[in-house]
Amino acid sequence: MQFSMTMSSCKTSEFTFQSSVHSTLVLRCLDEQRRKDLLCDVTVMVENRGFRAHRSVLASCSEYFSTRMTNHTSPGLIINLPDEVTAEGFEPLLQFAYTSKLLFTKENVLEIHNCATVLGFKNLDKACFDFILPKFFDSSKSSSKVQRKQCCKTKCWRAKAESSYKNDGANDTGDVSSAIQLSKKQEPNVSSNLGEMAARTCSPCPVETEAYTETESDYSSLCPKYRKFQLACGKGQSNTDTEPENTESTCSLNSLPCSSSEKCESANTLSSKTSTGINEEDAVSICCPLAKQSPVETPLNLCSGKSSPMTASCGLGGSFPPLSAGEVAESSSVQVSGKECIMLDCRTGTVCPNPSRDQRSSVEMEVANQLSAWPDICSSRVSEPSSYGQGMAVKSSELQWLKQLECPFLRDLGAVDAQVRCSEVTSRSAECSYISSINSGEDSDSFDTEGDSESCTSEQASLMQLPFSVAGIVSLSRNDFQQMLKIQQLTREQLDFVHDVRRRSKNRIAARRCRKRKLDCIHNLECEIERLRSEKEKLTAEKRQLDQLRLKTRENYSVLYDRLCAEAKLQPEQLQVFAKYTSLAECPFSTHLSTKAQLYHRSEPELQPLASCLGTDTGIYEPGTSTRSVNTQNLAASDLRSTEPRHTGNNETMSISTDQINKPETDKS
DNA sequence: TGTCTATGTCATGTT
């Protein structure tokens, strides 16, 4: 098997051989050992049943086993599980530990969940049950959320097929249980569709998020105009300013978080299937890019069992964005990718040379060939009238059930189904378009595949007899694209068409990006508005509170001042000194004092600070006309035009003639 | 039937 090989350093001629399926092979080998009871070092007792296993495997999957077995070195360890754990629930978990696939039915999923919780099975609780269980047991949910635009152009050949699909699908209730109860005849068709669906949509996350980060958030690389725009929106600082918000919390614009590395793992797991087949007989692989690509295992191994357990192969966890096969491919460590597959020559069913890469692994080649052959499988099945009707009926119900799951990566289901139908009722060329459509779609970024215009373009491309797929035109880098054009001897029309397709596809993606950014920006601005509004309200309330406090304090000061004056009977000199140390402009005490002090000692230089408090009315007092007592009420009348309430008590400790007071008032006015 | 939304496409400007 050919693995990816990278050269780490040209100077030292060191090479790194990295097997991307090694872990899967090891796991499979361990599973075989378990089945043959080879090298097993622990027996797990559940309900009087013993399960042989390897400690290291159990401990690596389960916190419970990890805790219980870490300190045990004795051979032949026997572990009795708690009573809550049943054999019915434990056995699938054990298989999951060795195969990465969890087989379950609606009947035992709760039991499995319970056991997984008790045993602390990693990677299952959040990733699987939190998603599966509500779907199983909350039938009230409408499947409408999964509905998405499927074909916007009636002129597309797919549209007709899709409308027929909708008509058929309308008869299906989408009942979960009924969907699970698949007959033997029906399952192969279902599996084909499921595998197809998975191949289109299942995607390991890291690559997707990475691509997203790169393409969607790197504002530093944007044009100045756009940078201005983003800066205006407060997005110019860093990606983390906006993306987490968009991806995790409030922003509904997209970017569903994907966290689980299992999705990548699934690719590896699935890749191994190409050579070995599925371990479980009744499995229906949901998230298996290669499941359908293995004609050996998928059609043949899915035909037994009373009710078909669904296999959640590490990909059902949470929600992750629907991705095209191209993204699937890119993210797969074996690079069994749509982008590899897009180099398929749909007409010949062979793999076209990809100028961008020198080598193809055997896995890739195998998958590519199986991909190209897959429509034949479907069409051959179509040719059997007896199985066709049933198969389609079950497929439809199964699809309805899958729609009910509301899994984002199933959102293309309708289109998939329509495409499958097309492949069943149309000619071989239509099948080619189908494959091309699967793999097409400029999905180098994280946007949903539109597929409609691409499918039309693919159709045109097939008419143009291009030696490569439309997706190849779009996905190739500039150099690769030009190199490919050099290699391929294209006519003028073909060249124009290819350039046009590439330009339009690039622009389509750019438009999506642009719109998404705009929505993000709007969202951020709305958040900012909301934040500022709440901040303003908060500050207003605070100001109101402070104003009230200030008024209260002024009142207290006035009272204190009057009381002081009344009780102490301060002399003018004393008042002057007093005012000197309480010359705060805001202090009513000081203003009272300063006014009085000025009345007596206008020429005193120490009172200059008070003069500033008093304003222009400081120069109106006529020396020599003062009296020893000042009427506080009159003082209040001339009190610097202060707005604070003042005490108007009857403390007639000072008196001053109103004539002398009124003059500054008029001057000031 | 009109409106809104989503999307594709073209034209144009910027890097």
Add this chain to the structure above:
DNA sequence: AGAACATGACATAGA
């Protein structure tokens, strides 16, 4: 100079 990208404007399909 040409390619890539961003974005406004317009057209179209579907809800």
